[in-house]
Amino acid sequence: MRVLSGIQPTGNLHLGNYLGAIRNWVRMQDEMDSGSQCFFFLADMHSITVHEGREQRIRNVRDMAAALVAAGIDPDRSVLFNQARVPAHAELCWLLNGTARIGWLNRMTQFKDKVGKDREGASIGLFVYPVLQAADILAYNATHVPVGEDQKQHLELARDIATKFNTDFGVELFTLPDPIIPKESARIMSLRDGTAKMSKSDPSDMSRINLTDEDDAIMQKVKKAKTDPEPLPDNAAGLAGRPEANNLVGIYATLAGTTADAICAEFAGKGFGAFKPALGEVLVETLRPIRSRFMELRTDDAALDAILEKGAAKAAAAAEPTLRAAYDAMGLMR
Numbered sequence: 460m461r462v463l464s465g466i467q468p469t470g471n472l473h474l475g476n477y478l479g480a481i482r483n484w485v486r487m488q489d490e491m492d493s494g495s496q497c498f499f500f501l502a503d504m505h506s507i508t509v510h511e512g513r514e515q516r517i518r519n520v521r522d523m524a525a526a527l528v529a530a531g532i533d534p535d536r537s538v539l540f541n542q543a544r545v546p547a548h549a550e551l552c553w554l555l556n557g558t559a560r561i562g563w564l565n566r567m568t569q570f571k572d573k574v575g576k577d578r579e580g581a582s583i584g585l586f587v588y589p590v591l592q593a594a595d596i597l598a599y600n601a602t603h604v605p606v607g608e609d610q611k612q613h614l615e616l617a618r619d620i621a622t623k624f625n626t627d628f629g630v631e632l633f634t635l636p637d638p639i640i641p642k643e644s645a646r647i648m649s650l651r652d653g654t655a656k657m658s659k660s661d662p663s664d665m666s667r668i669n670l671t672d673e674d675d676a677i678m679q680k681v682k683k684a685k686t687d688p689e690p691l692p693d694n695a696a697g698l699a700g701r702p703e704a705n706n707l708v709g710i711y712a713t714l715a716g717t718t719a720d721a722i723c724a725e726f727a728g729k730g731f732g733a734f735k736p737a738l739g740e741v742l743v744e745t746l747r748p749i750r751s752r753f754m755e756l757r758t759d760d761a762a763l764d765a766i767l768e769k770g771a772a773k774a775a776a777a778a779e780p781t782l783r784a785a786y787d788a789m790g791l792m793r
């Protein structure tokens with residue numbers, strides 16, 4: 460079993476990133492048996508599809524590395540690195556550009572969502588983003604790729620590219636990866652609008668809980684979170700049509716490691732005046748240790764760089780045989 464996943468280092472980590480992605484990585488790492496390996500990386504090569512100044516980009520990579528370590532990724536047990544330090548990603552992407560079809564990429568919904576109406580003005584990088592993602596995965600022959608629901612299509616594309624490459628060149632080189640999408644796939648919504656996802660790009664800071672928020676800021680945001688005047692129902696079915704209530708109960712259940720039904724049973728008939736302080740408390744207790752580790756780690760750039768460099772060396776060695784075989788299969792002398 461080879462687990463691999465990536466996250467774009469785009470700054471301002473929030474509760475959605477933690478519950479939707481990072482926490483699952485930590486779980487997989489912790490449940491790993493001895494014959495298996497985990498690769499987690501910062502997709503800084505993907506992040507060039509969003510314009511960012513040099514200094515900010517450097518900061519973002521270190522911050523995301525600090526956040527992952529603070530959240531429980533152990534650089535001694537998992538291979539933790541940033542893509543730019545491992546040229547195999549860009550190299551294999553180029554090779555796979557010969558295999559991927561324009562028609563396949565045209566169907567990618569994330570690309571369509573991101574470009575909106577201005578397709579002609581979009582960068583080529585954004586269009587081939589899923590090919591680089593396929594290279595990320597296939598370079599390591601990853602078998603299990605923990606991702607959010609929105610990445611399912613990119614995983615299918617990686618499988619299609621792998622299959623076509625293997626067929627076209629008559630090799631059994633690439634392993635077909637399986638997406639691991641958590642069942643209770645936490646989709647954390649905005650605290651101001653239960654129908655919009657919590658996001659770093661929301662202009663209102665009150666809409667999200669940042670990993671850097673202090674205890675009292677967290678309590679305030681939960682207290683001010685949008686709700687409805689109804690009391691909590693006695694089971695989760697009663698949350699239908701109540702997106703804000705549903706979101707808050709969902710966050711509580713996810714943090715407490717239980718179900719929305721169990722939380723509803725506990726708070727049945729009570730109003731949000733009683734529920735919110737309890738939720739705030741669980742959030743504060745969960746995030747406090749992560750925040751304090753994060754704040755400490757991010758003051759030591761040299762230590763963070765050392766972690767990433769060490770991870771990159773391990774990653775490069777792991778990718779090398781596959782990369783070499785891909786060049787060879789294509790008759791490219793290296």
Ligand code: ADP
Nearest residue numbers: 475476479480607645646647656657658659660
């Ligand atoms: P943002 O939406 O804030 O820009 P990204 O798109 O950079 O976040 O997502 C980084 C990771 O966090 C992805 O794996 C994504 O699935 C996850 N993620 C982001 N927002 C949420 C959310 N509101 N709920 C659950 N997971 C999320």
Ligand code: TRP
Nearest residue numbers: 463464465466467502592595606
């Ligand atoms: N595209 C992914 C996202 O936006 C990040 C990513 C890049 C990734 N490369 C990957 C995820 C490889 C899994 C495997 O969340």
